Amino acid sequence: AQSVTQLGSHVSVSEGALVLLRCNYSSSVPPYLFWYVQYPNQGLQLLLKYTSAATLVKGINGFEAEFKKSETSFHLTKPSAHMSDAAEYFCAVSDSGTYKYIFGTGTRLKVLA
Amino acid sequence: DAGITQSPRHKVTETGTPVTLRCHQTENHRYMYWYRQDPGHGLRLIHYSYGVKDTDKGEVSDGYSVSRSKTEDFLLTLESATSSQTSVYFCAISDKGGQPQHFGDGTRLSIL
Numbered sequence: 001a002q003s004v005t006q007l008g009s010h011v012s013v014s015e016g017a018l019v020l021l022r023c024n025y026s027s028s029v030p031p032y033l034f035w036y037v038q039y040p041n042q043g044l045q046l047l048l049k050y051t052s053a054a055t056l057v058k059g060i061n062g063f064e065a066e067f068k069k070s071e072t073s074f075h076l077t078k079p080s081a082h083m084s085d086a087a088e089y090f091c092a093v094s095d096s097g098t099y100k101y102i103f104g105t106g107t108r109l110k111v112l113a
Numbered sequence: 114d115a116g117i118t119q120s121p122r123h124k125v126t127e128t129g130t131p132v133t134l135r136c137h138q139t140e141n142h143r144y145m146y147w148y149r150q151d152p153g154h155g156l157r158l159i160h161y162s163y164g165v166k167d168t169d170k171g172e173v174s175d176g177y178s179v180s181r182s183k184t185e186d187f188l189l190t191l192e193s194a195t196s197s198q199t200s201v202y203f204c205a206i207s208d209k210g211g212q213p214q215h216f217g218d219g220t221r222l223s224i225l
Contacts, residue, residue: 032212043117043203043216044156090155094212101146101213103155 002027004093006104014112019063019078021107023091026072033074034092035065038106044090050074061085086111116140119204119217127225132191134220136204138184142214144207145187147171147179149200150219156203162187194224 007022025031032051036044048059055067065076076089091104116139126132136145144163148156148171158171160179168179176198178190191198202220205213 034212041218043205043218044213045216046214049212101158103148103157105153105155 002031002093002102004091004102004104006089006091006107008107009105010108010110012110012112013081015083016080019076019081019085019109021076021089021091021109023065023074023076023104024072025074025091025093027093032094033065033067034094035059035063035074035076036090036092036103037061038088038090040087047076047089081109081111083111083113085109117204117206117215117217119202119220121220122218123221125223125225126194128195129193132194132222132224134189134202134204134222136187136189136217138187138206140206140208140215141184142206142208143184144209144213145181146205146207146213147177147187147189148203148205148213149173149198150203151200159189159202196224198222199224 003026005024013019034049035047037047038044047063048057050057050067058064063078065074067074088106088108090106094101118137120135146161147159150156157173159173159177160171162168162181180188204217207214
């Protein structure tokens with residue numbers, strides 16, 4: 001069965017520091033993987049997605065993620081955190097061609113001045 | 114921004130009453146989804162639709178029903194609300210099955 005694990009429900013970084021949000025998945029078939037961001041009182045916004053093309057995926061707002069099959073990981077990174085990056089981030093997995101779309105429990109990112 | 118409107122945005126009701134949440138889209142997307150978001154659980158799929166009058170259950174469908182009589186509207190109904198259904202409900206749409214692309218701003222539902 002598919003599952004997604006996000007390590008760390010809360011992450012704090014200083015402004016300008018590297019952002020690293022971790023996501024590990026399990027899937028019996030090659031998955032589609034996604035990262036979403038949620039700002040307070042808003043819905044989720046798609047940051048980036050992996051659909052079996054390039055393993056390094058670039059998204060919006062300077063974020064990128066690398067698919068590592070050997071590690072079953074899809075960690076989200078950004079070289080330099082900005083105050084506006086403070087939000088909750090969700091990793092999600094979907095088996096290609098199905099409607100079973102599983103979200104992780106989320107990681108709340110706090111950016112310190 | 115994608116044209117998705119959820120109504121109401123907030124609702125407080127009592128246990129045992131029926132509740133209907135509405136999702137309206139102006140994107141003409143084929144697929145529509147209802148999720149609930151709870152602390153520690155992320156988002157969980159309740160029901161989804163892959164066309165007019167075509168719907169199916171998600172992972173937490175018990176106590177919920179849906180209807181889609183036209184492309185732009187997807188209704189979620191709690192026939193007899195329970196306190197365990199207190200949550201934030203999100204509608205999502207996509208033009209590709211299985212990959213919600215745009216989310217509404219959510220409906221915060223409290224059942225007392």
